[in-house]
Amino acid sequence: MAKIENIETQLSINKKFDGVFALIGLLSTFVGMLTLAALLVDLGMDGLTRISYDFFTSFPSRFASKAGILSAWVGTTLVMLVTAFTAVPMGVGAGVYLEEYAPKNWFTALIEINIANLAGVPSIVYGLMALGLFVYQFRFGQSILSAGLTLALLILPIVIVATRESVRAVPSSMREAAYALGATKWETTRDHVLPYSMGGILTGVIIALSRAIGETAPLITIGALTFIAFLPDPPITSEFPFISFRWLMSPFSVMPIQMFNWVSRPQHEFHLNAAATGLVLMLMTLAMNGVAIYFRYRFRKRIKW
């Protein structure tokens, strides 16, 4: 009799502990969320005082109250343009190749292992590689072009993995139906596989670009400027041929670097500017991630095989 009671008390202790652990687990997730909330509130309290129209249309300045992020956000936009135009075709091409075309051999295996490893390489190492190759070997200089290419390589694995996952999710019956009607492999891929996997690819691309927007270290390494009071040449000109690519070679700064510059200064006024820049950056990345989550949710719901 006593023994059974022992077991019963033991069981109830175990059960209690189980409940306590459920609470601990929930609290642990709250640590992360609390941090996010504190981060936003902290940035908001300091940063909102500085956010105004002038903040977006002024160059950085020695006077904290007059400084703005004009050159930084223009730089970020242009760098992202180069990054997107490089990483998306390359990443989607590589992903489609690996899923649809690649033969099963040692070289394909090598590419796959290599992509997995690249995702684990610290971002600053990409910066060092770009400094050695793009800036000095290829003589692109410390330019928007170098920066955009660096970030493109950095996010390439994310785009490739996202592409592969969503291409893999297209059932083979879709492909077989297209082949049966005489479509070639590329026609099948272009007209059927890619449209169906577009949602997943888009999600991956947005998440990848939101990573790239926040990247700071590799761009500092290749020599982005921390103080810049002019804009690159405009990409659209009034004379023929109306499009100019001279901005590609222009020196630049980006928003995270601007923020880093301001946060490294001792004066409190500059910290306010940093907070405002951080707030803009945070809202941009959060918005992009929100869109990505929405896309993922929507496409998952809409397509039912």
Added chain:
Amino acid sequence: MEANQAQAGYVGQAIFARERTTGLTAQRLRERLIELAMFLCAASSIAITAGIVWVLLVESWHFFQNVSLIDFLTDTQWTVLFENPRYGIMPLVTGTLVTSGIALLVALPLGTTIAIYLSEYAGPRVREILKPILELLSAVPTVVFGYFALLFITPLLQTVLPDLPGFNMLSAGIVIGIMIIPYVSSLSEDAMKAVPVHIREGSYAMGATRFQTAIRVLIPSAFSGIASAYVLGFSRAVGETMVVAVAAGTQPNLTLNPMEGAATITAYIVQVSLGDLPHGSVAYQSIFAAGLTLMCLTLVFNIGGYMLRKRFREIY
């Protein structure tokens, strides 16, 4: 008349056939070209790795022409930008290891607890909400986390530890730890999810609670996956740059005390890159040697993790 028609039909067919074959060859050519282009995209990833290794090795080679490898590994001071430069990587390595160590002390327990909670306790709806929010942690730009460490966490810690200097490794490490929680938790969760249900059911049938099942059955079974989550977390922590560059200071400091400020390998690279160093100088080459050290550090831990995984791998 009839024969004429037949002839015309025959000629027409022949023309049609010829057009079809030339069409086919053109099409085949296009298919081959597209495949080639996509192959090049995929193969470029290997070029990237080759580029990284090549640049790091070549520039480090130049560096070690000027600096002896023994000094590099044994000297206790790293004063590359001074008048009489000393090139001992140790202070940077200790700085890196201390900040990553603190980060792991924060991230591993929290990340593992979260993984157990999400995989064993939380219902599907709760999980659907919590997971994306947690993953936002790794989406926040790292420089914003640096700001947070320097201007929020450090003042907060200073209310408890009044002697804490403004730049210290403790707050940087804590913030990196929080930042890498999603890497640890989501990979560990995947690993636990992959453990077959019958193993869980066996444990429940013996009267074990969810907690006992998680600790005594799931973690040992999913150990190889959890270990790779830990290794990834460590790689992230070691490679993290902006948080330490902002919050831990840029002064190389050979210490294991997290209450002091110290530069890490990555913070040093950033500090040098911010200045205008002439291409080809020893200081310029030194950032590549530092980068190579960083890569070796992550490589050692990755190999260690791989061997651990191999030893404890469970196959169902």
